[in-house]
Amino acid sequence: MKSFAFALLGLLGAAGAAAADFTGPVAPATWTIINTGTLTGGSPTPGSATFTTTQLTMIGANSISPGGDAPSCAGGFFQTLGPCQLQVTNNLPGTYSFSWSYLSSDTAGPGGDLFGVIVDSNRIQLSDPGGALQQAGTRTFAASSSFGWFINCTDCIGGSATSTISQFTFAAAVPEPETYALLVAGGLGLAARLRGKRRDLALDRA
């Protein structure tokens, strides 16, 4: 019985795991970094991501236009979410809080490189394409399956954007109160069953 109770407490402790910065369950090695889409222009530079334990720095992709101001991203349109993205993601459900700062070096401004989060595979834009070259904010998101960030170079020419994530915290998904109740009820039931077995053993012995 005692060992079961310890196990139950251990389980509850794991469900409430939290991390400050990019450590523990959200250490840099737990994130996946990919570039999607195809750059058709000259000298393509894919997006990149660099971690420290306290900060993530993302730099979007860029290249030379294949002609005039034609987009370098195949299927991409200026200021429109499209296929050419740098994505940094993991598959931990939980609550993510962070501060972000964004800086566009695109000659056409923030519309050329859109920054945002990917929550359960849905892209949510955080940078304002009609806003300033430098933007910042603090946000919290709850993800049930996966979470990450993206920089979408919409036409992938004229300069890239850099986004920095800091003051990052993560709290793994905590079971709902009903889940606790089920766990407790299950535990009590198990305990009662063990107690009954012990009594039966005593009767046998009698």
Add this chain to the structure above:
Amino acid sequence: MSFISPGRRWAALCIAPLIATAALVGCGGGGGPSASGAEASPSGTGATKVVLLENDPSNPIQILSSQPSLVSGGNALVQVALPAGTAASGIRVVAGGSDQTSRFQQTSPGKLLGVVQGLPIGTSSIDVVPVAGGATVATVSVRNWPIEGPIVSGPHQTPFFCQTQQFMLPDGSTLGAALDANCSIATRITYMYRATSGGALKPLPSPSALPADVATVTTTAGVTVPFVVRVETGTVDRGIYQNAVLFDPTKESAPTPLSPPKAWNRRLIAIEGFGCPAGWYTQGAAQGNLAIAGFDFSLLNVDRLAEGNAMFANTLMHASNNCNAVLESEAAMMSKEAFIEEFGVPDFTVSAGCSGGSYGSAQPADRIPGLFDGVMLLCTFPDPLSIAFSGSDGHLLTHLFFATNAGVFSDAQIAAITGYKSVRAFTDAANQSGRTDPVPGRVDYPGYASAPFNAIVPVGIRYDPIANPTGIRGTVYDAGRNVYGIDPKTGFALRPFDNVGVQYGLDALNAGVIDVNQFILINSQVGGYDQDANYVLGRTVGDPGAMLRAQQSGLQLGGNGGLATIPVFDVSGIYNDDSGYHYQWFHFALRDRMAQMNGNADNHVMWRGNPVPAEPAWKAFIDWVVAYQADSAPGTQREKVIRNKTIQDGCWNGNTFIAERQTLSSAPDTPCNALFPSWRAPRLAAGGPVAANIPKCDLKPVSTSDYKISITAQQLNAIRRIFFTGVCDWSKPGNLTGVVANGSFGPSPENLVFTNP
């Protein structure tokens, strides 16, 4: 009143296309449209070689009922000029290999008139030979086509649903089942009469005796007759054809060109119709009779019949049954031919209508010079394409304003960006793009209706991208697939809509109603459509051949064809720029097209009012037609039309006429504009011409000179990224061409523009 002779009429008719072609070429320099007219190419993007099998004025044999190459139904009204010194009894007329001399009578010194019959399908000759034998005196080649068509409209639309069993005759009976797959019926005659008590026409109890209460009427020609109307119903070009005219069956024998109804004033009025959505795959269960704003455009309009006019209609001239102007004009041409072969050549033929009846009049008049001698247009649209194109622009914007960027733009900004008077006016017009959408049941902005079909078309054969991807598509483009062409990959009609380079909201930006970032947002996100009218991120690139042929065919009204040489009288009909989509700018678009193509629109008059007094307007229109037709002084027909113009632009303030050149303005800058302000449409508000006739604009680099507001280098770069191929240069003609007069889309080889492979 004097009338030009049939011979002169045909000479004029045959010269008209040449004038139109010359006018077209004349517009080629200095930014005007390039000439059409070259060999038809497989892609359809080449021009068309103009070769008309037409009456040679020097030939003693003249075909009066149609062009010699466009005879239908095996009959033709023929005039023969006797050789000098030859009596009528000295010659024989041989047609289709048989002697048809007995069908001819001498109608004036040296002239014989008759209807030849039984011409074989295809090319044959009509010959005049001496009775005494010897060489043929004269001959003319004719090409006869089946009465069910097609002649110039391309392969028959399939499927095609007959509606003879639903079509109701004026006596309340129906036509019964069609006799064949071409929806044919046996021609029948119905008599109606007007009682002395007035009211609508009533069925005549017996053709052998007139009822006691029959009214008497005196026509414009001064002939007094009982008010009995003969209504003939048959099938022509697979449509249900009707004509109506005063006729006393108790005293007159069956009409012929040699003995037309004595009360006929030799004027002919075409009845068009209205609508467009769902006008495909059907024969039509009714004519397009329409009474609106004090006007009555009905086959049995008692006022017009009482004047002695003859009327004719065909269900395929009614856009609610058939929204393809090439087929519509073919039906009108064949129906008029059928009329002429039965009644004789009218002194003039006019067409008038509202909405679908406006383009039902204007497009055939432009496509086939000589078909109509004047048109009166109410509730005007240049063509259904102008509704579809402006609707498609608007539909993209409704998606932007109300779906992807809801709440970003104020109502005032939306009105300024779209050019319309209000959000309601905008969304009503935008919803008209449903006629371009083949996907049934699409849920979109309230009021939007995709894939419209007549209820007679079974749901099971209609296109559905998932359930029935090979079904028939209910769009204005697919109804015109013989013109636009077919995408070999999908089997769908090619599409002419194009919005590359269009700077939506440009005027609103320059007026300071929206800021640069909003302008960038609109143009970066407005997007376009795919073949199924689904929204896509990129702008739509129209098919070059479809865009060209839309113009060559007259599906986009050119204004350089027959409209160049006849009176065009534009009347408000509906004045409502608040809702509905019958907006004033369409009236001005038609006028501007005529002016662009012909140097000016001096043969066009516009009356605005709410309403315009109907009978004064009708009388003014007919007086104008009569006046130019009576002008025997030297000059082209266009010159005669202009110099005999008896009316001028103006508007009606109640019963007071204000003479004033009508202009498109929402500001009270003139007395008429104070009474009847007019707004615009998205592409006009993007800097495009009021004529709205450039399917694909020429592009120019993005330049600060386009913008009257302060703009940063970064914003300019953003605009350049959106328009990386450039923005529309509306000072250039784009791919504007104009109509090819008498253009054929097969099977007729004359003036062949294009045939689907």
